[in-house]
Amino acid sequence: MQQMPDAALEWAVKGAGAVAGSAISLAYILPRGRREAALRFFVGVACGLVFGGTVGVKLADELGVGALLGANETMLTGAAVASLCAWWGLGLTLRFFQAEIGKKED
Template sequence: MSEFANEGGILAARFTGAVAGAGVSLIYLLPQTHREAASRFLTGLACGMIFGGPVGLWIIKRLEITEGLSGQDIMLTGSAAASLCAWWGLGVMARVAERYAGRPKP
């Protein structure tokens, strides 16, 4: 995993994957306000940058497709998946919490 940190192409793939995943997450679950869109995008970007490597490695091992993939491919895939899942899941939970927050308890 340490070889991922020192290569410029890996950093570019990590950033590109994180941006792509964050963008797709905004399309899947449309934001209600500009503030929500910005927070979701930044959350997805941060999660993709931080968790892109481990998620990419988990995906290729789980799917057993380790042969023929470069570090950039692994990082791009992992960053996009981590970014997409981060706010897709959190966005659903936030909407459910918002819906039931105003209801009085029985």
């Protein structure tokens, strides 16, 4: 059986973590509509892919488990956490501004 190249495996692991984090964010706080769900999902995936490695290393270092985790586990965890946290920053800001705009229209 042929193995995946390291770069392809890294992208697959980051992608799986990013999708998992986005799915959790959708389930944790239900979106108000399809547009918000799509926006949250794609922003989460993008952030998980971009920041997954860095977040995984920082998280493993902070928790003191870096020596216990493999590179793929660190990447998967980091991508999921980055993806999940992306919504909290974006979503809360978006809802704040929507509330402020609603106040001005009244």
